[in-house]
Amino acid sequence: MAVYSFFEVAVYDQLGGVVRLARNARITVTDPSTGATAPALKQNGQPVSWVTTDDKGGAAWTSTLGVVRITSPTGQSRTVQSPDYLAEVHAASDTAQAAANSAAASATSAQNAANLVGAPAKSAMDAAMGGDVAGLVPKVNQLGGSTTTGRAVLTAADAAAARTAIGAGTSNLTIGTTSATAKAGDYAPTSAQISDATATGKSLLTAPDAATARAAIGAGTSNLAIGTTASTAKAGNYAPTAAQISDSTTVGRAVLTAADAAAARTAIGVGRVFVVKGLNGTTDASGNVTVAHGAPFTPSAVQAFIHNNGATLALPISTGAITATQVTVRCMNWSAGGVANALALNSALGLVCWE
Numbered sequence: 001m002a003v004y005s006f007f008e009v010a011v012y013d014q015l016g017g018v019v020r021l022a023r024n025a026r027i028t029v030t031d032p033s034t035g036a037t038a039p040a041l042k043q044n045g046q047p048v049s050w051v052t053t054d055d056k057g058g059a060a061w062t063s064t065l066g067v068v069r070i071t072s073p074t075g076q077s078r079t080v081q082s083p084d085y086l087a088e089v090h091a092a093s094d095t096a097q098a099a100a101n102s103a104a105a106s107a108t109s110a111q112n113a114a115n116l117v118g119a120p121a122k123s124a125m126d127a128a129m130g131g132d133v134a135g136l137v138p139k140v141n142q143l144g145g146s147t148t149t150g151r152a153v154l155t156a157a158d159a160a161a162a163r164t165a166i167g168a169g170t171s172n173l174t175i176g177t178t179s180a181t182a183k184a185g186d187y188a189p190t191s192a193q194i195s196d197a198t199a200t201g202k203s204l205l206t207a208p209d210a211a212t213a214r215a216a217i218g219a220g221t222s223n224l225a226i227g228t229t230a231s232t233a234k235a236g237n238y239a240p241t242a243a244q245i246s247d248s249t250t251v252g253r254a255v256l257t258a259a260d261a262a263a264a265r266t267a268i269g270v271g272r273v274f275v276v277k278g279l280n281g282t283t284d285a286s287g288n289v290t291v292a293h294g295a296p297f298t299p300s301a302v303q304a305f306i307h308n309n310g311a312t313l314a315l316p317i318s319t320g321a322i323t324a325t326q327v328t329v330r331c332m333n334w335s336a337g338g339v340a341n342a343l344a345l346n347s348a349l350g351l352v353c354w355e
Contacts, residue, residue: 003040004082006068007060010053011076021057022072026050029061030069032079038063271355272297279349288320290328291349298322299353304329327351 066085156162258264274295320328
């Protein structure tokens, strides 16, 4: 079917002698005979229901109708013809005129021949042409050598009838399922009809959801099993005990499983140490002094020292009785001639107690 091109400048309105163009406006393009949108209407190659003018009021479009009516938003309307359509009409007119001229020339020649030979020749022509020589213009069925197809083309009512006469636009191809036929236009193959599809491929094509598709190709799955061998895996909630740490020692396991801090120290053989200093007291005649050690445990051993005037005196000190609260130490060489002496105010006794 022919497609006709248009370019028009649309008028928005006209006030007296002033004409305003429909710039950047929506212009309707309709069939003058029906008022419906022009068939196969396109602008810039895209199907549209109307066309839009540019900033100068111009618009280009195509349609399979050669004559259309354009209307601006204000109702300004006029009928326009496509240059392609006009050229087609002129060409058809020229062809018809040429045919008419040819027929007229043939008639003139025939008439001249009849004039030359007189009435007998005319009668012979009448008999040869079926008695129909009115105006000496032959009919299609009187053309010598014409075929049925040729006569059907010459007498076709329109272009569609002419195409039908010569089989143009038709095909011998039929709908079917063999190599010599064609599939129907609405043919939609199923997965089973894809000749080289595998069972896995077809399962993917027909999977109702993502989970089924993953299952079809084994995505997200594993052959690994839970176990205790080198080829298996530990459970996700596996929590080893101290005994299951392969390179742990007895001491290390005892520390890991110690019930409390004391047990942990016992495991590694470390007792608590408590240091106290700034203790003052009075030695007896033998140099002994009993003081509260303040340790939160009963010491198993005590080391004493004396701090005097900013210096720690390294005096021989022996430890006496140790109780849960106090300790007696002998500060040798501290007593003077066996007389009890008070520790000087600027001197202090310090203790280091071991649990």
